[in-house]
Amino acid sequence: MEPIVILGAGLAGLSTAHFLQKPWRLIEKSERVGGLIKTEVIDGCYFDPTGHWLHLRDPEIQELVNTRWLPGQMVRIQRKAGIFTRGVFTRFPYQVNTHGLPPEVVSENLIGYVDAIYGEKGRALREREPRDFEEFILRYMGEGFAKNFMVPYNQKLWTVHPREMSAAWVGRFVPRPSLKEVVDGALGAGSDAVGYNASFLYPREGGIESLARAMLRDLKGGELSLNTEPTSIDWKARKVVLNDGRTLSYSGLVSSVSLPGLVRLLAQGASGVPDEVVAAAKRLRATTVTYVAVAARGPNRQPWHWIYLPEPEFHTYRIGSPSAVYDALAPKDTSTFYVEYSHHGELSPATAEQYAVQDLVRSQMIHSADDVLFAQAREIPHAYVLYDEAYGPAKAEILRFLEHAGIQTAGRYGQWEYSSMEDAILGGRACARTLNG
Numbered sequence: 396m397e398p399i400v401i402l403g404a405g406l407a408g409l410s411t412a413h414f415l416q417k418p419w420r421l422i423e424k425s426e427r428v429g430g431l432i433k434t435e436v437i438d439g440c441y442f443d444p445t446g447h448w449l450h451l452r453d454p455e456i457q458e459l460v461n462t463r464w465l466p467g468q469m470v471r472i473q474r475k476a477g478i479f480t481r482g483v484f485t486r487f488p489y490q491v492n493t494h495g496l497p498p499e500v501v502s503e504n505l506i507g508y509v510d511a512i513y514g515e516k517g518r519a520l521r522e523r524e525p526r527d528f529e530e531f532i533l534r535y536m537g538e539g540f541a542k543n544f545m546v547p548y549n550q551k552l553w554t555v556h557p558r559e560m561s562a563a564w565v566g567r568f569v570p571r572p573s574l575k576e577v578v579d580g581a582l583g584a585g586s587d588a589v590g591y592n593a594s595f596l597y598p599r600e601g602g603i604e605s606l607a608r609a610m611l612r613d614l615k616g617g618e619l620s621l622n623t624e625p626t627s628i629d630w631k632a633r634k635v636v637l638n639d640g641r642t643l644s645y646s647g648l649v650s651s652v653s654l655p656g657l658v659r660l661l662a663q664g665a666s667g668v669p670d671e672v673v674a675a676a677k678r679l680r681a682t683t684v685t686y687v688a689v690a691a692r693g694p695n696r697q698p699w700h701w702i703y704l705p706e707p708e709f710h711t712y713r714i715g716s717p718s719a720v721y722d723a724l725a726p727k728d729t730s731t732f733y734v735e736y737s738h739h740g741e742l743s744p745a746t747a748e749q750y751a752v753q754d755l756v757r758s759q760m761i762h763s764a765d766d767v768l769f770a771q772a773r774e775i776p777h778a779y780v781l782y783d784e785a786y787g788p789a790k791a792e793i794l795r796f797l798e799h800a801g802i803q804t805a806g807r808y809g810q811w812e813y814s815s816m817e818d819a820i821l822g823g824r825a826c827a828r829t830l831n832g
């Protein structure tokens with residue numbers, strides 16, 4: 396029997412191979428597995444491609460991670476995340492921790508919230524589904540939270556105004572506060588347990604890539620090809636052509652390469668794809684994130700694992716600190732940071748590195764530019780999938796075709812969605828279960 400071919404050895408591809416009960420071939424273009432959880436070590440400092448903190452809900456995945464893949468090797472960490480705005484730090488999430496902000500800002504947030512949830516002003520939005528993400532913010536948080544945090548922060552993160560996006564992605568990721576949470580937060584009695592990542596797991600050694608390596612070590616029943624890329628897929632003949640000249644026949648195909656990338660591969664294959672599917676793939680958009688890996692002399696000045704910066708005078712939307720999360724990620728007396736920039740089009744590494752140093756100093760995360768040991772920019776070409784007007788219909792068009800072609804997709808970019816590491820593992824499991832029959 397022909398094997399199941401899996402494209403991409405990130406978490407979704409590794410998970411597909413793990414759960415398959417049939418022979419598989421895993422094809423990975425890079426020199427090692429892990430996809431976007433490959434950890435880079437620079438002068439003894441460990442950097443993941445921005446924050447990759449593991450939060451798990453599914454009992455089977457928890458069991459696999461903690462007892463099979465990385466037994467006794469995960470540390471549990473209580474989140475310490477903050478917001479830097481109006482010159483002060485408050486705790487994450489903003490909407491339930493406004494204590495410490497200037498009184499007029501707290502007041503605007505509270506009054507806006509009460510109007511939205513109970514007042515006449517919020518009635519129209521309460522009586523129907525939000526049409527876009529801005530309406531979602533106004534419906535569940537009100538005008539003050541929208542103006543003082545949610546709109547400016549999200550505009551920086553997504554590169555478009557929240558009114559240009561739907562709220563289809565928010566799920567568990569954006570907390571919708573209760574009146575008690577908002578009031579307690581304004582009085583300084585907010586809880587630290589709010590949100591999907593109030594605590595998270597992280598490997599004791601080797602950065603988040605340790606998880607991918609552990610999954611690989613545990614794989615059976617197939618073969619991995621590194622430094623290998625598909626160049627076309629003939630879906631009718633069920634064949635994948637590879638850049639090393641080989642052609643693989645498959646009995647099933649699971650792709651975790653980006654959805655537009657998959658459509659391009661199919662379009663280059665002998666069976667082609669309908670024009671409307673190619674057109675749909677061109678309508679899918681994502682932000683590019685450039686993150687700057689920075690090391691600075693001296694221990695962390697701030698306790699924050701990461702901070703959100705809504706104000707436009709900062710170029711970055713968020714700064715994270717691996718050394719603050721887990722001190723084994725940096726040499727003693729060194730603090731490390733990833734400073735994130737979302738963009739469309741080019742942002743040169745030199746410009747991003749310059750912004751990063753400025754943003755770190757101005758946000759009080761480091762004392763002075765003179766303390767910086769290195770600042771190195773890296774780019775994630777597709778980082779956040781844009782849930783704009785085109786998203787739903789374009790993705791549906793492509794998925795209809797893939798179903799017809801008998802191709803399954805998994806992972807954040809394979810599924811073209813906003814999702815977590817656990818979702819990638821679950822996506823792989825779902826594909827494998829379907830193929831196992």
Ligand SMILES: O=c1ccn([C@@H]2O[C@H](COP(=O)(O)OP(=O)(O)O[C@H]3O[C@@H]([C@H](O)CO)[C@H](O)[C@H]3O)[C@@H](O)[C@H]2O)c(=O)[nH]1
Nearest residue numbers: 445446447448487488489490549568569570592701703715
């Ligand atoms: O105070 C706030 C801050 C943000 N939001 C909204 O929450 C959305 C999700 O934010 P976040 O959890 O930071 O999203 P992301 O998918 O980028 O998170 C990954 O990064 C780490 C960590 O956040 C940083 O390293 C996290 O563990 C990962 O899953 C955001 O879009 C805001 O709209 C809010 O409501 N209140």
